[in-house]
Amino acid sequence: MRGRGQPRTLSSSEKVTEAGSAAGQDMRVLVGGVGYRFLRDNALGVYISDSFAGRVSNGVEVEDLGYHPIGFTQNLQDRPTYDRIILVAAIARGREPGTVKAYRWDHELPPAEEIQDRVSESVTGVISLDNLLIVTEAFGAFPEDVWVVEVEPADESWGDGFSPEIQARLPEIEETVWNLTKP
């Protein structure tokens, strides 16, 4: 499966071009931040949710996805289908801290046994971008157009505030996510 560990990546500028930058919204877009509020860089996703909350308008919805993917899957199944979902998270994949990668989710799934393990982790409270992608996909709740913006964390220890590496990239991360909300 390609979605985990080796994401297909685009630079920020490539991504903006591919996603388009025209204004005007006839589409419903969900921006979801995945992470944990008390674990420094790991809080990036919920920070994005918080900071975008005031920009909710014109078809863009924002949600703190710091909760388990089964719940998110069930919530999605209750709602009208989104045209696009954008997931934002800090996730350690061994890259240079602060590396920002944006890519379109390829909808590929791992073997059933791994999916089962991910479901088990999900219902027992594990928050993880990969779990969210795999479980939501496995239960068919994603729309076709799913984007991921992930950032390599430098510090996931207990506490508030980001590492300098992440702090320095916040404007770029926010711009990347916001541009993806456009048609």
Place this chain on the structure above:
Amino acid sequence: MCFKNLPIEFDSAGNATLKPGAADPYLYTETPVQTPIEDDPEKMRELLERNGHVRRVDFDPVTRVAGALAFHTVVDLDNREVLETASMATLFRGYEIILQGRDPRDAIFISSRACGVCGGVHANASALAIEMAFGISPPPMGVVARNLLQAIEYLYDHPIHLSLLAGPDFSEPAMRDTNPEIWEKALSTRVKGRATHGYEFMSEIMTDLTPLTGKLYLEGLHYTRVAREAYVLIGGKFPHPQTVVPGGVSTTIDTSDLNEIMLRMVQYFDYGRKTIAIWNDICDFFYEVNPKYRDIGTRPKSMLEPGQWDDPYAYDGTYENADDWARERWAPPGVIVDGELVTTSVKMLNAGVEEFVEHAFYEEWVGTTGGPSGSYPFPTDPSGNPLSPYHPWNKQTIPKPGGTSWKEKYSWSTAPRWDRQAMETGAYARIWAAAQAPEFSHARFIEPTGKSLKVDLPKAELPNDLVEWKVPETWGAFERNRGRAYCIMYTAAIAYDNLLIAYDLLRKGGPDARMSVPYKVPKDHRIGVGLWSAGRGYLTHHLEMDNGVLENYQILTPSTWMASPKDPFGNPGPYEEAVMATPLLENYEKPEDFKGIDVLRALRSFDPCMPCTTHIHTDERTISREVVTCACGAEGNHAH
């Protein structure tokens, strides 16, 4: 006299005192652990060379449990027995250290994050500890609201375990893979519970327990949603409620909220009946196939339950009256040793608790931080009952990371003991203690008989058959799962009872219908304890505060009891003990075919919960994957 090993005796008035004469009554001499095979490389190599059937098998991580549990075994595949076990909690949690120096009120919200499955139970336990320290207690409606949160959380928790975590061990793929001969028998075995669950053959149940596709698996997922929807109507978020506060609950409840909860909660009446019928059939089938299945995960019938779900008119938050108000709970406290209920006193339950760290990655604190054991901070509880220097009120959490040695230190779990005995805890301990409770105050839908517990709920769609859990004659993994199935009905009955009380309180109005009481954070020295439970059993929060901040905060969870390493007396923890006693009934011809399904059934029957980080090690390969738990997802649309 409930203590056999601690230096406590009782006078003619029933007051607990230290036995006279001993200068250092809690002093003990450590019994060295027999040198494990694993710690003697030469012996291990020789053994493996001479005996190809002796294998080291590590379950690392143990999957389909919550959080970071690894389990080490040495097994003799010819004799089908387990030779050696070691249970490893592979994460330091550290909430005790995070909470030091904070405003006590933070503890409700921070300690909730200790678990992504059942954070709400920590919030409730923390609120109780704070109320004792502050000298306050909620109005009846505040107690009822918390009772509802606690019950609804279990209606999320128990289906998860039975359908998603333990259930797959009995599914068609698992049976085909590990015991195909039993699967063949299942194809032609008719089951008794058809009128309730609709299945004719055992094989149909097994097929529907199949992960991801089985109807029972998916139904379990569905019921997690129903419970979450009900929970957020009071808690605001799940599983980390935003409304539990000292002195009650910081939201309001109206009839519409109660109706919304009722609509969801009654769905568990039939789901509970169906789940009981399924697990009765699973137990009956396996016992019939091979009576040795009764021995999977067996250990002494020794367990404890602090009690939970307070009576709204009895709970006053004081330690002084704790025995009285705790006995009025819907789940009364109880300590069961070798199948006998030895006390229902929550103060004696508390006084009997000690934590040891000889085999855990912590520094000893007795004699190092508090002086010799004779001069530790709290030699007695607030009622004058003796406490050990190893008691949570006297404990200091001092992490000491290091290498793993089966003879020395190998786990981040301490070794809690009650009266210096290994104890398990869980949903089954809850109904066991309730079944044997000498007095029971909430008999509207629940009836203890001494040997059983009856639950009689109104009819939903299925016939309203009274269900009766009977204290089991034999004890092991299957009975743990069966007991948990009954607990869905037991919990639904408690939720229903509390809902009816909430309707009544709303109708009457007045002070009793208020949600919380005002309070001030005291600035003098105080202590408190939340004697409570999680879905998986025993949960206590002990706190000490001064100058308005926490000086010490100690959380003792059910899985700390059960994942415990060996104690200084040489006794294994419950997981270790249960797996040691587990016969290997799996069908394998070659050692490399061995899957360890019976070991896993034994472990998973305890419903381990080990948040928050997983460290994965498999043979020569080591994979580290950081995971964080929290499931604070579903938000209520609760506007008042």
